Amino acid sequence: MDSLISQLHKFVPFDASQQSLWISIAAIAFNPTAWNIVARNEHRNRTLTRNVFGGNARIGCYFLAIMIFSFGMLRDSLYTRALLAQPKKAVLPQPWDTIVPAALAIVGQIFVLTSTWQLGITGTFLGDYFGILMDSKVEGFPFNVLRDPMYVGSTMCFAAGALWYERPVGLLITLYVYVVYIIALRFEGPFTDMIYSTREESKRKGKSSEVETKKDL
Numbered sequence: 001m002d003s004l005i006s007q008l009h010k011f012v013p014f015d016a017s018q019q020s021l022w023i024s025i026a027a028i029a030f031n032p033t034a035w036n037i038v039a040r041n042e043h044r045n046r047t048l049t050r051n052v053f054g055g056n057a058r059i060g061c062y063f064l065a066i067m068i069f070s071f072g073m074l075r076d077s078l079y080t081r082a083l084l085a086q087p088k089k090a091v092l093p094q095p096w097d098t099i100v101p102a103a104l105a106i107v108g109q110i111f112v113l114t115s116t117w118q119l120g121i122t123g124t125f126l127g128d129y130f131g132i133l134m135d136s137k138v139e140g141f142p143f144n145v146l147r148d149p150m151y152v153g154s155t156m157c158f159a160a161g162a163l164w165y166e167r168p169v170g171l172l173i174t175l176y177v178y179v180v181y182i183i184a185l186r187f188e189g190p191f192t193d194m195i196y197s198t199r200e201e202s203k204r205k206g207k208s209s210e211v212e213t214k215k216d217l
Contacts, residue, residue, distance in 0.1 A: 013087040014169035021169070024082035027075040028177055032184035035068055039129035040191065049130060057130040058122065065125035079158065083167040090166050097166065104160035111142050111153025118143060124150070128195050151181040 014021070042048055048060040092100055116124045118140055122132045142149035158177050162170020 012168045012172055013089055015086055018085045020082040020085045024078045024173065025176065027078045029180055031071055031075055032180060035126065036184060036187055038064065039126040043129040057132055061122050061125060061127045061130045061132055065121055068125055080161060083161060083165045083170050086167045086169045088166050089168050091163055091168055097163065101160040101163035104156045108153040108156030108160060111146065111149040114142050115150040128192055133196065133199055148185060151185065155181065
């Protein structure tokens, strides 16, 4: 571990002794991991819906949405705090040192906000795990240009922060964020597909039962 840190330090200046750096890294991994665990448990056991919110799945989803949003804000705050405690070094020449991070932040936020608009609160914050399924696949912008625009947009905002504050270590953290998101999607994507596949299978069985009933009549 020490040898890896020393090798990285030759290319990217950073202070590994700063506790804020490791807290930020832990927070980045915690968020998608925790929410996927909570959501999967909800799908299987309906813990929040039944035991906390009296059978109301929508309120349970809204509660999880508030938690995800709040911890996301905390994560971003911890990231900024970690950056400011790290060595400063210009990454881009002027005026690109302002133009590039500003553009990344704007485009990233557009992806995040338009994704939320298209999906709605329940669609954005794992409502399908609560049994609140969307009627059809969302295909409007930004989903017509990116498969996972919310994760891409969030990653762009991390990169924007690193470049804006001129902390090269932030670019390493951004790469780490991207890897964490890819791992989360490998668990989240297939599970979500399974939920919707199960619904479609139930619909087909329901239609088959209706046809058989009509034949009997």
